Amino acid sequence: xxxxxxxxxxxxxxVTFTQRAGLAGLLFFRFLFLLLHCSSQNxxxxxxxxxxxxxxxxxxxxxxLLAMQARLQARPELRLAQAVAITQxxxxxxxxxxxxxxxxxVFTHCVSTEGKPVCNQKKSxxxxxxxxxxxxxxxxxxxxxxxxxxxSQTYIFFWDKVERxxxxxxxxxxxxxxxxxxxxxxxxxxxxxxxxxxxxxxxxVNIVEKYGVVPKKAFPETHAxxxxxxxxETLSHKMRECxxxxxxxxxxxxxxxxxxxxxxxxxxxxxxxxxxCLGCPxxxxxxxxxxxxxxxxxxxxxxxxxxxxxxVQPVYNITDKVCLVNDxxxxxxxxxxxxxxxxxxxxxxxxxxxxxxxxxxLRQAAADSIQAGEAVWFGCDSGKQCNGKAGVSDLQxxxxxxxxxxxxTALNKADRMIYGDSMMDHAMVITAYSEKDEGTSFEKWxxxxxxxxxRGHKGESTTVSVCIIFLISFLKYVHxxxxxxxxxxxxxxxxFGEYVFEVVVDKRFLSENILSVFDKKPHxxxxxxxxxxxx
Numbered sequence: 001x002x003x004x005x006x007x008x009x010x011x012x013x014x015v016t017f018t019q020r021a022g023l024a025g026l027l028f029f030r031f032l033f034l035l036l037h038c039s040s041q042n043x044x045x046x047x048x049x050x051x052x053x054x055x056x057x058x059x060x061x062x063x064x065l066l067a068m069q070a071r072l073q074a075r076p077e078l079r080l081a082q083a084v085a086i087t088q089x090x091x092x093x094x095x096x097x098x099x100x101x102x103x104x105x106v107f108t109h110c111v112s113t114e115g116k117p118v119c120n121q122k123k124s125x126x127x128x129x130x131x132x133x134x135x136x137x138x139x140x141x142x143x144x145x146x147x148x149x150x151x152s153q154t155y156i157f158f159w160d161k162v163e164r165x166x167x168x169x170x171x172x173x174x175x176x177x178x179x180x181x182x183x184x185x186x187x188x189x190x191x192x193x194x195x196x197x198x199x200x201x202x203x204x205v206n207i208v209e210k211y212g213v214v215p216k217k218a219f220p221e222t223h224a225x226x227x228x229x230x231x232x233e234t235l236s237h238k239m240r241e242c243x244x245x246x247x248x249x250x251x252x253x254x255x256x257x258x259x260x261x262x263x264x265x266x267x268x269x270x271x272x273x274x275x276x277c278l279g280c281p282x283x284x285x286x287x288x289x290x291x292x293x294x295x296x297x298x299x300x301x302x303x304x305x306x307x308x309x310x311x312v313q314p315v316y317n318i319t320d321k322v323c324l325v326n327d328x329x330x331x332x333x334x335x336x337x338x339x340x341x342x343x344x345x346x347x348x349x350x351x352x353x354x355x356x357x358x359x360x361x362l363r364q365a366a367a368d369s370i371q372a373g374e375a376v377w378f379g380c381d382s383g384k385q386c387n388g389k390a391g392v393s394d395l396q397x398x399x400x401x402x403x404x405x406x407x408x409t410a411l412n413k414a415d416r417m418i419y420g421d422s423m424m425d426h427a428m429v430i431t432a433y434s435e436k437d438e439g440t441s442f443e444k445w446x447x448x449x450x451x452x453x454x455r456g457h458k459g460e461s462t463t464v465s466v467c468i469i470f471l472i473s474f475l476k477y478v479h480x481x482x483x484x485x486x487x488x489x490x491x492x493x494x495x496f497g498e499y500v501f502e503v504v505v506d507k508r509f510l511s512e513n514i515l516s517v518f519d520k521k522p523h524x525x526x527x528x529x530x531x532x533x534x535x
Contacts (some may be wrong), residue, residue, distance in 0.1 A: 081402075105488065140314035
């Protein structure tokens with residue numbers, strides 16, 4: 001017999017189970033309904049988008065493009081610009097008149113001697129070397145009493161390539177030991193162009209101090225020095241290969257001795273390539289020349305370093321020159337010292353140091369140097385608002401609105417640096433300047449370039465034009481200097497303010513306050529910062 005209380009208990013349990021099962025079923029069917037409903041909506045949306053895409057092509061709609069074309073064709077001045085641009089450089093066309101008006105090379109202050117012959121770096125990136133040696137040769141021409149003098153750019157070029165390869169190889173090894181990722185930004189940046197031609201001022205100081213200088217006749221140009229692309233491609237491939245080998249060696253835990261031996265063998269391969277392409281630099285040389293009085297002279301045998309210390313350094317001490325830069329970005333303060341990580345060409349060499357100052361300081365330092373008779377090495381963004389053929393750099397040179405119907409860049413100098421629109425890419429030499437407003441401001445600057453005599457100011461070829469220029473000089477500025485040498489540029493002062501980033505002047509032209517900045521600890525900018533750009 002079953003106890004009554006037990007039956008009541010079983011009945012109660014059965015009801016509870018049924019309720020739970022029903023609730024679960026209801027929830028399941030509700031979930032299924034919602035799922036199907038959502039899927040149906042998504043399917044409808046997908047079908048709608050598919051139909052829309054079949055109607056509208058991807059990208060800019062045809063309707064918008066047709067409207068743009070119609071508005072362009074409705075403006076005759078744009079149709080004229082289009083017709084001109086089909087057959088010639090549109091900006092050169094509108095710049096021709098302005099360039100001609102700006103072309104008179106009459107200046108209020110000029111160095112007493114300008115360099116001859118006009119130099120030509122040709123198809124190479126050696127402007128920074130040419131600019132340095134063009135500055136250096138001026139006091140030498142006076143010292144030796146010669147009409148022309150050219151120092152060997154290839155000699156500096158050779159030793160810079162050797163020392164820079166050694167620096168980069170050891171940098172790669174050091175970064176590998178630190179565990180730097182090969183795919184990281186730093187190493188990828190260093191591998192971008194490991195054999196480039198460009199450089200910075202302190203790199204020149206490193207090379208000249210260690211190896212000296214030679215006249216061009218003692219180490220002349222070669223095919224590879226004048227057209228360096230093929231040589232650099234070979235060196236870049238070799239440097240990247242070496243970087244890969246060094247990283248593998250370090251990852252295997254090689255000894256210091258093995259790593260050092262490997263780097264030495266890699267450097268020897270680089271030396272071989274350079275020697276074949278550029279020749280072997282002389283240990284000693286003999287230089288014979290005739291001065292302006294037709295007297296013959298002979299110097300040597302002498303080593304390149306002794307030639308520098310005995311003949312060049314007394315009239316041009318490269319270690320007395322310092323870099324002032326203008327970096328107006330809001331996070332890089334004036335009156336502070338900066339350097340760029342891994343911006344060097346020599347292990348244990350001088351750091352590339354930038355004394356950041358207002359552009360007014362750079363202008364005045366350059367002017368003071370010119371007044372004292374010393375030309376100025378400077379770095380700039382050469383391609384902006386510049387007509388290289390005519391030899392004019394001027395902010396008003398190109399009328400973008402006239403040609404394209406749109407205004408030129410509205411970015412200021414700081415923004416151009418921040419957004420990648422401007423950085424230093426070329427080095428030249430300032431040899432003269434003019435003032436305006438009774439000497440309270442600057443008007444224009446005369447620039448010696450290294451692009452040969454086919455580009456830039458062509459001088460004055462006729463007696464009539466010479467007389468006109470002298471008459472203008474006499475009536476307007478009695479103390480003006482008229483310059484006739486070819487291959488020079490004219491740079492407006494406004495252009496100086498916007499596109500000059502660096503000047504190199506002797507310490508004696510700077511105040512103690514500015515020089516004291518060099519005593520500060522430098523702020524280190526990343527390797528890819530625009531101030532690390534090479535001229």
